[in-house]
Amino acid sequence: MNKSNIISAFSIHGFTLRREALNYLQQEIDSLGVDQRKEALQSILDHVNGQNLSSSMLEKSVIESAVKNFYHANDVDEVPLNVFDAFSFVRYTYDLDSKRFIKWDTLHKKPSSLHGSPDSKANIFREIFKVIQQRTIRHHLFAPPAISEGSNQNQAYTLFTVEHVLGSSSKDTNIIVLGMLTQLKEGQFYLEDPTGVVRLNLSKTTYKGGLFTENSIVMVEGNYEDRVFYVSALGFPPAESADVSLSFFQTFHPASSEHSYIHRLSDDLKRSEQIHGDAMFVFLSDVWLDQLKVMQKLQILFAGYSLMPPTVFVLIGNFLSLSGVGSSSKVFEECFSKLGQLISEFPRLVTESQFVIVPGPDDPGVPYVLPRPAIPFSYVGDFKKKVPNAIFASNPCRLQYYSQDILIFREDIISKMCRNSIYTPWEYEEKVDIPSLFVKSVIGNAHLLPLALNVAPRYWEYDYALWLYPLPDVVVCADKYDPYTVTSNNCTFFNPGSLPRSNFAFKVYFPAARQVEDSEISDETLS
Missing domain, CATH: 3.60.21.60 (Purple Acid Phosphatase; chain A, domain 2)
Structure with a gap:
């Protein structure tokens, strides 16, 4: 593989190789079989993209680490079965600026602790909201088309923030907002996101399948008037298969x-x-x-x-x-x-x-x-x-x-979610597939326990x-x-x-x- 191909591949991702790094990488790739070279280069690029680098100028040491990762990864099939403990999972955070997942320890310079700080509780909801938000805005319903063909079928929906809703001076109709369902007052639900909180009126809401619980992340559609959001439809954010997720974040795995x-x-x-x-x-x-x-x-x-x-x-x-x-x-x-x-x-x-x-x-x-x-x-x-x-x-x-x-x-999560759901479909429908509703709810929330902390305590x-x-x-x-x-x-x-x-x-x-x-x-x- 010639140097121009390597330089081009890294420049597309915004990286520049120093001369010694380029020479080393070319030597390593050329030592592989012809059919392995493209896969090796992609693997090395994926590893570099997954690092929290302070500079786009890549030193030889960075490339050496990526090459070592490639060789190690190709030996993974020696152990067909691995069991991973929850307390050994790698913690990631989604970085809004670089639009990629970064290891929490690398960014915050401290490991997770059983005895969290006051900020830790807020981080529970902030972090999972960022995960779902980036997944949602990439969905074809919300991502604007690359080339407009002038057809309504190509027009994406607009996803608004709570801040936008609260700052509107006129009556907004049929707007869609992503946020967390909360109950700040007894019997009164609100929608909350990192930009603010708005009161909800659910009296005429159509529920789009699922078990909607407090602290679950939902999408609401409706009208905003007189400081109240009148919800016409409430559902979960669109789901995403692992194939799609890994095509964007190949280095992100817990x-x-x-x-x-x-x-x-x-x-x-x-x-x-x-x-x-x-x-x-x-x-x-x-x-x-x-x-x-x-x-x-x-x-x-x-x-x-x-x-x-x-x-x-x-x-x-x-x-x-x-x-x-x-x-x-x-x-x-x-x-x-x-x-x-x-x-x-x-x-x-x-x-x-x-x-x-x-x-x-x-x-x-x-x-x-x-x-x-x-x-x-x-x-x-x-x-x-x-x-x-x-x-x-x-x-x-x-x-x-x-x-x-x-x-x-x-x-025993299904019984907890049924007890705490704000909408009980079995009261209005003759045949309700509870397991399917449960699966839709947890996939939509990207979380096994989309429940309030007093209902489902966790560290x-x-x-x-x-x-x-x-x-x-x-x-x-x-x-x-x-x-x-x-x-x-x-x-x-x-x-x-x-x-x-x-x-x-x-x-x-x-x-x-x-x-x-x-x-x-x-x-x-x-x-």
Whole structure:
């Protein structure tokens, strides 16, 4: 590859290479095969774009780091499965000036802390609003066409701010505003964005599908008059698939490895998924280890899979049937020891399957605050000795399997959102698909918990661990609600259901086919 091609590629992105950096980069690219050179140059450019550089003049050290990243990224398929803890996710912030995501530590020079400052609470809503705003203004409905053809079909809608609405001297009609739904006074809702707040009148509002809760980010359409915004329609911001998000922000990914973002864009890893076409992930929730019937069903399950071990068993809490008992270390320890003994009776499962343990709301640890750390080893007895390859993960956590990103979350979220929704569609419609409304709501908000903090407490400075941007390939929302599977924007949401409450139902995911299968533990065999 000649130098002019390299210079041109970097200049398009606003960068200039110093002579020694250019010579080094050309030498490294020329050492690759002809079919690899274009991919290598793009990967190096992506890495440079993801850095918070103070100058557009690139030194050799910057290029060396980018080249090292490229070589490291191409080795990622050596480990097909990675489990990422929520507290190890990389925190990003969207920079309005450069229109890109920058690592929070790089910009603010301080790591996240469990004990946040007063600004941390405001940052929860400010940061997720910026994510949704940049996604919305890029949508074809709001982005002006590159070339006007004089047709109304090409005219984009205009997205206004609250400040614009408040500053209007005349009656504005049919305007659209993006903001957060708040209740500053009892029974009175407002729309808030970084520029201001306006009172809403929802008496004649048409709701465009979803579960609209306080602190959720919504789009309102209507008229502004006499200091009140009369809402004619209320809906969620347009969603965006991961393919679209990653086409703009290839270096933005919440997993802990700085190289891990590359896995979703790698054709090599996608081919590896197809080679391992028999891989399967088994998901079970509310695995009540203190119930004899549950332990008997688990024995049937493990025996059924012992001849063909799954790639991963994901066991999700709660792990005891009675709330509050989880605080008793003795009871919990005894139950996990029994589970370890049961699994050890099937040597192939111990050696060939990975076990991932995700805590529930009532399991040991800090109660009812998210993200929730992994179950402490002091509570699991000798389980780790019997099942040494088990991983105790946080709630939520992420699994990276070759090119796929799988997010696991345990919370009874649907019931909370239904209870706190300002509009209850089931009161006005005969048939309502609650899981689909839930999925639409969380995707629209790019967040697993679009709820007020008093309803869904979380650590202020770790709220980003609950973001849904870019969308994962799979989101497992383990809930005591009935099992469901919903696909939207190329992302599959499913709930395995509460094992004892759903006739011992569970879900099996096949990564190669990207399909979810409903399963059930019968008294004798798997069905």
